[in-house]
Amino acid sequence: MERRPASRTSTLYLFALPATLLFVVFVAYPILWVAGQSLYIRSGSGVSSFAGLANYVTVLGDPTFWIVVRNMLLWGVITIPVQMLIGGLLAYFIERHTHALRGFFRTMFFLPVVTSVSVISLVWVQIYAPYYGIAQEYLKHVGFVMMTSPIGDPKMAIYALILVNIWQWTGFSMLMYIAGIANLPSEVLDAARVDGARGWRLAVYVIVPMLAPATKSLLLLGVIGTLQTFPIVHLMTGGGPNRASEVFGTFIFKQSFVLGDTGSGAALSVIVLVVALVLSLLQIVTLGARLTPAGKERA
Numbered sequence: 001m002e003r004r005p006a007s008r009t010s011t012l013y014l015f016a017l018p019a020t021l022l023f024v025v026f027v028a029y030p031i032l033w034v035a036g037q038s039l040y041i042r043s044g045s046g047v048s049s050f051a052g053l054a055n056y057v058t059v060l061g062d063p064t065f066w067i068v069v070r071n072m073l074l075w076g077v078i079t080i081p082v083q084m085l086i087g088g089l090l091a092y093f094i095e096r097h098t099h100a101l102r103g104f105f106r107t108m109f110f111l112p113v114v115t116s117v118s119v120i121s122l123v124w125v126q127i128y129a130p131y132y133g134i135a136q137e138y139l140k141h142v143g144f145v146m147m148t149s150p151i152g153d154p155k156m157a158i159y160a161l162i163l164v165n166i167w168q169w170t171g172f173s174m175l176m177y178i179a180g181i182a183n184l185p186s187e188v189l190d191a192a193r194v195d196g197a198r199g200w201r202l203a204v205y206v207i208v209p210m211l212a213p214a215t216k217s218l219l220l221l222g223v224i225g226t227l228q229t230f231p232i233v234h235l236m237t238g239g240g241p242n243r244a245s246e247v248f249g250t251f252i253f254k255q256s257f258v259l260g261d262t263g264s265g266a267a268l269s270v271i272v273l274v275v276a277l278v279l280s281l282l283q284i285v286t287l288g289a290r291l292t293p294a295g296k297e298r299a
Contacts, residue, residue, distance in 0.1 A: 031273065034266045034269050034270060035266070035270055037262055037263060037266035038055050038056070038263060038266035038267040038269070038270050039051060039052060039053075039055070039263075040263055041054065041055065041263045042260070042261075042262055042263060048263075051263065054263075055263040055264050055266070055267035056267045056270075056271070058264055058267075059264055059267050059268055059271065064243050064246060064251065065251070065268075067243055067244075067246055068246050068247060068248055068251050071158050071245065071246060071247055072226060072227065072229075072247060072248060074158055074159075074162065075158070075162055075165070075226050075229060075247065076222065076223060076226040078159075078162050078166075079162055079165050079166055079169070079222070079226065080218070080219060080222035080223070080226070082166050082170075083166055083169055083170045083172075083173045083218075083222065084173050084215060084218050084219075084222075086166070086170045086173070086174075087170050087171070087172070087173025087174040087175075087176070087177055087218075088173065088174075088177045088208075088211070090105075090109055090170070090174040090177075091173075091174045091175075091176075091177035091178045091180075091181055092177070092181070092203060092207070094106060094109075094174075094178065095178060095181045095182070106174075106175075106178065109170070109171045109174050110171035110172070110174065110175055111171065112167060112168045112169075112170075112171055113168065113169060113171045113172050113175075115168075117168075117231040117232055117235065118235060120164065120168055120232065121164075121231075121232060121235035121236045124164045124236065125149075125151070125236060128149045128150050128151055128160060129149055130145075130146040130147060130148055130149055131145075131146070133146075133149075135150075151236055151237050151245070152241055153241070154241050154242050154244035155244070157237055157240070157241060157244045157245040158244060158245045161232060161233055161236060161237065161245055164232055164236070165229070165232060168232070169225070173218055176214045176217060176218055177211060177214055179214070180210075180211045180213065180214035181207070181211070184207065184210055184211075188206070188210070189202070189206065189207075192205075192206045216283070216287050216288070219283060219287070220280060220283050220284075223276070223279050223280070223283065224276055224280065227248060227272055227275065227276050228249065229247045229248070229249055230247065230249025230250060230253070233245055233246075233247050233249065233250050234249070234250050234253065238250065239251065239254065248268065248272050251268060252265050252268045252269055252272070253265075255268060
């Protein structure tokens, strides 16, 4: 093989240097710093002492941690498939059954994704309000009157927040599937129609399998996004009532900045990072790393 000149190799390293510096400063160093902090306990006077894995033992023995794990499982199991299903259906009908208003529908369904989380929280708090909220107005027609807001009910709070999250992010799934549909090879679709595939048969047996790369991407992003959930929960319930809607983000925030237990907060952060890495690697290994559109294989 022909060797590259030393000057050219140095130039290539120079091009990679800015990205490497950004990674070290904003990713690698913070991770190592948090991992180090998780091994120390800070006393009331602000003095830190080495504690080894004591913070991890404390966190894993806290009942709230397992409530958070349950909430995270519910969040991921419900939101990820529902968002993909609704987003895929919206993408299919918009791309296949709308023409003049295609841009309008794309914009309307994607609008919640780019809307401020603060605005979304304020709107949905009013929607969930008992007696005068929009949800109550619809429930009156089936003879049901809400005495309390769903986000104030320990049994309903996490599901009410999941609904808001689905509403906010379904447009992103729709956009991913729209991009996937746009890249589908027309010759394959034409061949399927010639063979008699029409309507739902064409969608289920031809289009859905060819959109597997978009589905894999959404699954991976959905798992990571679930573990990063914070703003909507913090603004609408703060993890309450009685920890019923607590998620990793709000739990870490309270431990670190409300209670001042930075060691436990750092230990929680490391646990979340490890879980995210393990789940991401499992998905890549089991589902494959190919994320390019079907029919567009790279050499």
